[in-house]
Amino acid sequence: MLRDETIRRVLRFRDDRDWLQYHTPKDLAISMCLEAAELLEVFQWSGTDLQCEGKLDKIREELADVLSYCILMADVCGLDLDEIMNAKVDRNEMKYPAELARGSAAKYTELKEAARAAEAE
Amino acid sequence: MLRDETIRRVLRFRDDRDWLQYHTPKDLAISMCLEAAELLEVFQWSGTDLQCEGKLDKIREELADVLSYCILMADVCGLDLDEIMNAKVDRNEMKYPAELARGSAAKYTELKEAARAAEAE
Amino acid sequence: MLRDETIRRVLRFRDDRDWLQYHTPKDLAISMCLEAAELLEVFQWSGTDLQCEGKLDKIREELADVLSYCILMADVCGLDLDEIMNAKVDRNEMKYPAELARGSAAKYTELKEAARAAEAE
Amino acid sequence: MLRDETIRRVLRFRDDRDWLQYHTPKDLAISMCLEAAELLEVFQWSGTDLQCEGKLDKIREELADVLSYCILMADVCGLDLDEIMNAKVDRNEMKYPAELARGSAAKYTELKEAARAAEAE
Numbered sequence: 178m179l180r181d182e183t184i185r186r187v188l189r190f191r192d193d194r195d196w197l198q199y200h201t202p203k204d205l206a207i208s209m210c211l212e213a214a215e216l217l218e219v220f221q222w223s224g225t226d227l228q229c230e231g232k233l234d235k236i237r238e239e240l241a242d243v244l245s246y247c248i249l250m251a252d253v254c255g256l257d258l259d260e261i262m263n264a265k266v267d268r269n270e271m272k273y274p275a276e277l278a279r280g281s282a283a284k285y286t287e288l289k290e291a292a293r294a295a296e297a298e
Numbered sequence: 299m300l301r302d303e304t305i306r307r308v309l310r311f312r313d314d315r316d317w318l319q320y321h322t323p324k325d326l327a328i329s330m331c332l333e334a335a336e337l338l339e340v341f342q343w344s345g346t347d348l349q350c351e352g353k354l355d356k357i358r359e360e361l362a363d364v365l366s367y368c369i370l371m372a373d374v375c376g377l378d379l380d381e382i383m384n385a386k387v388d389r390n391e392m393k394y395p396a397e398l399a400r401g402s403a404a405k406y407t408e409l410k411e412a413a414r415a416a417e418a419e
Numbered sequence: 420m421l422r423d424e425t426i427r428r429v430l431r432f433r434d435d436r437d438w439l440q441y442h443t444p445k446d447l448a449i450s451m452c453l454e455a456a457e458l459l460e461v462f463q464w465s466g467t468d469l470q471c472e473g474k475l476d477k478i479r480e481e482l483a484d485v486l487s488y489c490i491l492m493a494d495v496c497g498l499d500l501d502e503i504m505n506a507k508v509d510r511n512e513m514k515y516p517a518e519l520a521r522g523s524a525a526k527y528t529e530l531k532e533a534a535r536a537a538e539a540e
Numbered sequence: 541m542l543r544d545e546t547i548r549r550v551l552r553f554r555d556d557r558d559w560l561q562y563h564t565p566k567d568l569a570i571s572m573c574l575e576a577a578e579l580l581e582v583f584q585w586s587g588t589d590l591q592c593e594g595k596l597d598k599i600r601e602e603l604a605d606v607l608s609y610c611i612l613m614a615d616v617c618g619l620d621l622d623e624i625m626n627a628k629v630d631r632n633e634m635k636y637p638a639e640l641a642r643g644s645a646a647k648y649t650e651l652k653e654a655a656r657a658a659e660a661e
Contacts, residue, residue, distance in 0.1 A: 459569045459572070
């Protein structure tokens with residue numbers, strides 16, 4: 178769960194510092210991208226080691242940064258995280274039917290591509 | 299709020315399709331980065347228009363994608379979103395004291411840089 | 420121009436340190452993404468200031484980092500930068516005919532979207 | 541090599557379409573980040589397969605896109621690719637002495653971190 182109280186705390190932190198003035202949607206999108214890159218940096222040069230062992234402290238930090246920009250972006254755009262998340266799962270259940278999607282990686286990738294192509298139409 | 303029920307729905311969607319096998323932390327970090335880029339793409343070539351007017355449908359979609367990877371990453375790494383978010387605000391309240399941080403963009407940037415430098419030590 | 424001698428210098432730098440072993444295409448793609456994010460970071464919170472004044476030292480640094488990963492990626496994948504760049508312009512001249520593309524931002528965006536949709540087919 | 545003629549061709553392509561007006565440094569940095577993400581997308585869900593086999597057509601495309609934004613960014617900022625690349629190698633030869641850098645991945649990562657920390661000072 179991500180509690181309303183926690184979300185309000187993130188917004189109050191911003192407001193106590195008068196930072197809303199810098200938080201335009203475009204600049205928030207840039208910052209979210211930068212934080213996602215910092216999360217990815219945890220895995221830089223890790224080769225075939227795809228796991229999180231030994232990396233949890235950094236992952237915790239960077240994941241929280243991405244999440245905080247999700248909260249801040251939703252706020253300035255008037256979106257509700259729970260609502261958009263449920264709407265997304267609704268759509269994905271249509272796009273990736275469970276009975277088709279179960280199984281091989283090939284199927285997974287093909288379904289993803291098929292869904293992407295359908296979106297582009 | 300992001301309800302436990304919603305989070306469980308995202309995880310069930312994954313499990314109904316047997317996709318956990320592809321969801322290594324490294325590949326999830328890559329996908330989160332790609333989705334953050336798709337959110338940023340909404341603002342590509344927008345110049346000095348920094349707002350979300352006329353872009354909300356796409357923002358809703360892409361923000362939900364980033365959020366869903368936050369949920370999936372937290373799950374495979376055994377992290378709790380509410381807990382890491384509160385721990386982050388705790389630390390940020392130390393790093394960016396409200397009385398120092400209020401005011402000009404210059405101060406904002408300097409504080410960010412000072413905090414970044416402190417982190418690097 | 421980017422001289423052969425310069426490209427060879429970048430590759431020799433890598434080989435003198437035995438770093439080729441870490442330079443898998445996937446990890447190079449990750450690093451290129453991280454460096455592109457560092458270049459973008461130069462413009463974080465810049466709002467409607469879209470220019471490079473006062474930012475040139477950092478841009479020079481980060482742009483060189485992205486370029487060096489272009490060189491390293493081309494090398495491990497057996498690609499020639501000049502050749503792929505010309506092939507790309509060949510295709511783009513077909514996709515974005517100059518007579519259609521001249522003019523408004525709307526046209527620019529529409530052409531880009533049309534081209535993207537065509538690619539997805 | 542990346543020939544002057546090729547660079548001029550990329551710039552002429554832009555000018556024939558009157559696109560320079562959209563090519564602010566900030567928006568170019570955003571686009572470069574998006575293209576780097578598209579290159580990374582080639583390796584999405586590839587797990588421990590870090591190689592470029594079977595992916596070369598897409599890599600060629602996306603790498604050329606990143607490179608074209610390097611050319612366009614250098615042009616609007618008045619930078620020379622060959623010059624900034626050589627300046628970067630000059631600095632890196634100081635930061636990562638070959639005799640220290642040869643060898644284990646641990647050393648590689650430590651050197652990178654040491655160099656990053658030194659930069660942050």
